[in-house]
Amino acid sequence: MANIYDVAKAAGVSPATVSRVLNGGSVSSERAARVRAAAEQLGFRPNRVARGLRRQRSDVLALIISDIENPFFTALARGVEDVARASNLSVVLCNADDDPEKEAEYLDVALAERMAGVVIFPASLAETDVTALLEHGVPVVAVDRSPESATVDTVTADDENGAYAATRHLLDEGYRRVACITGPRASSAAMVRLRGFLRAHREGEPPRRRPRVAYADFRVRGGYQAMSELLDLAEPPDAVLATNNLMAAGALAALHDRGLRPPEVGVAAFGDTFWSQLVRPALTTVQQPAYEIGQAAAELLLKRRHTPDNEPQRLVLPTRLQVRGSSRRSAEAEPTTAETSPPLPTIAPTDRAGATGHGLARPRRPGVMT
């Protein structure tokens, strides 16, 4: 495999000149042309490994996610990628599969490969350990939640306000017994969303106490069971908020199997997926700005490469309530959309100047063939 010495010899120049042609140093155009011709001729491909060793850094950043099957991550990945590519970085995805051990391996690889940075959705708050990366100067940005091992830049969605808005909407529609199907108590996301749900009840007019809460497992089956149990109550709920899309699917199936059809029972869910609009009636959802989260995370990472010692930031991006038929008792014609958070991202007081410019999501490409 040809290297720069071969190219140099073929072009009649020094290896340094070849390197300069490759990296944009000043070379006379005549010699540059000779070098390019020789490189082409020899099928020369610069060896990034050698370059990485010499430069002590790579141009690849790792995105470690906990479940590749979750549509949230696919959008997130696009956001990271688009920003990274604009800065000539490649992104590789690592699927940790919700397994702290796998995740640790990938963190290890990222460090051993001296990657340009890591965006991580931590599999576990307690077990995910990014200190090694940080100690060795590899920037880390956490998405959605912050590992306990260290304070790092974090980007999250404003889940609490999202849950609040959805619950408030259900109450406003006239549902009187709004229940919540949420995730395990160990999940911070589950708890944050639940908090928003409860706050909406407290702040309602009149305030309502002790709304029904079912703890499930963020999965379809768990949603189904939780919904079934709720419906078996003496006073079953007339509306439900599911804190992720899989449990929502389960809840819908449970309703269907009992002949209950939204919006007879109101349904709202966290997480917009392509089937949210396909079910009939379409599903009211709290949309998480996954793409923007990815963008923001990548931007934080890029920024931190240049200012490694700044105080870690915490960005909170607004969620958005998409009202559809599943929660609309009143027969309005059009779907409506509403921001659920203040228009500007909330920034930790330490650094207010660093507002990450996250624009609109790029239009979602429809998926392709299977």
Next chain:
Amino acid sequence: MANIYDVAKAAGVSPATVSRVLNGGSVSSERAARVRAAAEQLGFRPNRVARGLRRQRSDVLALIISDIENPFFTALARGVEDVARASNLSVVLCNADDDPEKEAEYLDVALAERMAGVVIFPASLAETDVTALLEHGVPVVAVDRSPESATVDTVTADDENGAYAATRHLLDEGYRRVACITGPRASSAAMVRLRGFLRAHREGEPPRRRPRVAYADFRVRGGYQAMSELLDLAEPPDAVLATNNLMAAGALAALHDRGLRPPEVGVAAFGDTFWSQLVRPALTTVQQPAYEIGQAAAELLLKRRHTPDNEPQRLVLPTRLQVRGSSRRSAEAEPTTAETSPPLPTIAPTDRAGATGHGLARPRRPGVMT
């Protein structure tokens, strides 16, 4: 950042000894312990970049897919990963986003990083060029279709027999005008599946000529429109085969909007996704062995690392028809499943010995929170 010289000095040994401890050479246990202690002490992390340069190969393989949002790929990725990890290789995912240019960039990176191998779902038959990789000794395995630029190991699903079986099933159920909604003529997958559909008609009893075929775009909207147009015909079909899951979703929506409910109109689709079982009635699907395809691809890759000059193989893995309510006129109680291909993978005549052992899919983990 500590290197092996630092560790060697701290442990009072030579760098070579440190290297041996790292890579399993023979070292006296006493010295090995000293080395490990020193490494721990210094927070030493072996530099894979340097190792890669020295060894002229990396332990990372790339999986380049054309659309991260497609569930087919997520299962595929798991298959690749599980096999690779068993051989101590890491897998990184590269999302080419159906864009030949992006894809070319990732191929470039894979070559420049001297990756251990590449599994690729080619974005384009014509534009995807893997010759550079091959020339430089990086093994490549194509999934689902083979790029024109070179002959490489390929793993595909037996789509034709899958389509045949699904169509045959619809005919056997007594549907008389079975239509097909397939993808663009430029897509080989669309054409292969269509071929199976047509064959089932020719071989039916009695053979039926000129079944209705609609060409759409593999997307939800296209499926909706195609179904609508079919229903507008003077003699509308009483059953339909959609050649991917997104068009199936569109077709179901179109049926729903006209008050038609499967199995009144029979529906079968390519590609099993988690919602296939959630819709009511559940959807009859041709299941593609995505996980096994990934496994087989990784195995071929590993094998080729050791035998680079063997004739390229072509593996065809069986699909499987999962009959559910959407196509069952007769009121049987239980869903049924059937292999649609011969039990053994079909192998190109050049190398019959190389049957890849692909076992059962590991149980699908339900997804987690969004």
Next chain:
DNA sequence: CTGTTAGCGCCTTCAG
């Protein structure tokens, strides 16, 4: 079993 030595391919001073 252990140490010495010589690169892997590239980039980046430093001289010219």
Next chain:
DNA sequence: CTGAAGGCGCTAACAG
């Protein structure tokens, strides 16, 4: 603008 030379960190020969 150009070339010579050293070294990034590691491993594989080779000697001992």
